[in-house]
Amino acid sequence: MPNPSISATAFLIADQSRAAMLITLLDGRALPAGDLARASGITPQTASSHLAKLLEGGLISVETEGRHRYYRLADSHVAQTLEHLAAIQPEATARPEALTSQHRQLCFCRRCYDHLAGQVGVEVTRALQNLDYIRSASDKQFIVTAAGAEWFGNIGVNVASLKPTRRGFARQCLDWTERVHHLAGPLGVRFMATLCAKGWLRRSRSSRAIIVTPKGSNALKKQLGVDIAELKLSRNS
Structure with missing residues (x-):
């Protein structure tokens, strides 16, 4: 029987915009929603919706400083999970693109x-x-x-x-x-x-x-x- 926690977490990470936000936070910094919206190429309103889901899913945490809210990965376990997922790649069938x-x-x-x-x-x-x-x-x-x-x-x-x-x-x-x-x-x-x-x-x-x-x-x-x-x-x- 599938683990509902795994399914829910996989669903959160699978979204391209949310994944871009999580990858942006991999360096351990705490960033405001506006920076994360720009990093993922979405509007601030859409970013707020995604951040709420990531918070509810336990993948990120938030710190409040005055009127500002800063988001970071919940802990190093999340960072390690993202790194491990990035290591899973299909076998190359074509010439890889040049790296930036x-x-x-x-x-x-x-x-x-x-x-x-x-x-x-x-x-x-x-x-x-x-x-x-x-x-x-x-x-x-x-x-x-x-x-x-x-x-x-x-x-x-x-x-x-x-x-x-x-x-x-x-x-x-x-x-x-x-x-x-x-x-x-x-x-x-x-x-x-x-x-x-x-x-x-x-x-x-x-x-x-x-x-x-x-x-x-x-x-x-x-x-x-x-x-x-x-x-x-x-x-x-």
Whole structure:
């Protein structure tokens, strides 16, 4: 017997305008209805109707500041669901269309709600595993080794101070463009925030794109052996 919750959620996400709103909110920002209406190409009145349905369905939440209302994804579970759905694609039967520069940047390095994703996120996670700083565990989790805890501490991430959620401490999140896992969970969130604070990464103000700074390129190569220039060449080849 079908699960009514799954059916209702699928119905909400299936609408093109609502899906566009949800994707716009994937970077973790809270946005007003007007911005979401423009992002989805619909009128403010129609956007309000869609937002009411998404609120009722538990996919988004709203914050009120004075006379203004700001909408965001309900939580990281919604973001992960959207990322996973984006990874489901039919087998290509025709030559794929050329990617836009913005799409290429998102594929290369982006935010997956609140942690690092894209080719850079995957390569950083792979490097952490190769150096035995983290290890794959059951139930889609990573465990942090003693050497890993020391390394994270050296860059400013106090592993012992992080509290696991009910979904774990260091989670494996399937990357929708790379089709392999990157680091998520409380550790992934603090890790990306620390790299941004150190000036290794910079958040885009207009999209989910993450820019690796020259300082970050040098540091990632020195610390983890991740060569950003080489990754860019392989992406463009």
